[in-house]
Amino acid sequence: MPLVTTKEMFENAYKGGYAIGAFNVNNMEIIQGITEAAKEVNAPLILQVSAGARKYANHTYLMKLVEAAVIETGLPIALHLDHGDSFELCKSCIDGGFTSVMIDGSHLPFEENIALTKKVVEYAHERGVVVEGELGRLAGIEDAVNVSEEDAMYTNPDEVQEFVEKTGVDSLAIAIGTSHGAYKFKPGQKPQLRFDILEEIQNRLPGFPIVLHGASSVVPEFVEMINKYGGNMPDAIGIPEDMLRKAASMAVCKINIDSDLRLAMTASIRKYMTENPSHFDPRQYLKPARAAIKELVKHKIVNVLGCDGKA
């Protein structure tokens, strides 16, 4: 089976009340860990590549590694550009075989976001590629941000219909309180998401797939392991898994996970190197790192996303 788009995955996920995991990939071990996990639990997959990942690993290397994963697993896998920031980058990924791209115009004024997104959609759709757009800005932890500024960053439900109609996007990333990275809430702050906004968006766009970025749970087990083996991440905190499960049961069809993979890999390597200080064969520490990613992804698929058995 060749690489697929997310169209059918999202239709089934929406109807079934589950979400597809979109995992960021940067190298062979990460791709293997994720795809071996998905194979074991028969889950559809989105593998996503950021501009930084593409720069680090090279488009062709990533493309060929993902093609190898398709051959090895036989799973429906979509290859997606994460946070495309220009028409040129999206075009390059579309021309180079990706089946899905994100054009992230969320920092632009509304009309400019529409114009840029529409341009990418026109190019992509003519070539059978699907497009994710974004409205609203993901929160970052900034002490200087006051409540009304914080409110202004959430996606405004009044804008979603116009955005989707005018651009023709296939899915929409929204901001309801998640954020990128390992520090999603301030120390002592109670994690919360604006499910009221998600519900309102769902009402305005019935049946339309919504995307959640910044959705790592920052698994405490890995943070503890990193701290135990010489790291220093005392205030790392993520989105509670029950909240992600709830989002997946609603209109959220794609849940983006990167930081949790990084933490699993780093925790495993720190532990291995501490326990085996004289080892220097990369295969020795990358093997448990790959296994840690595999276990994490299986857990996410079965306990958080609910897409096991849906491939």
Ligand code: G3H
């Ligand atoms: O949302 C961003 C992803 O975690 C990718 O991060 O740009 O460092 O590859 P990156």
Ligand code: 13P
């Ligand atoms: P996390 O940093 O929470 O893993 O989010 C990843 C993401 O949204 C990639 O686009």
Ligand code: ZN
């Ligand atoms: Zn993101």
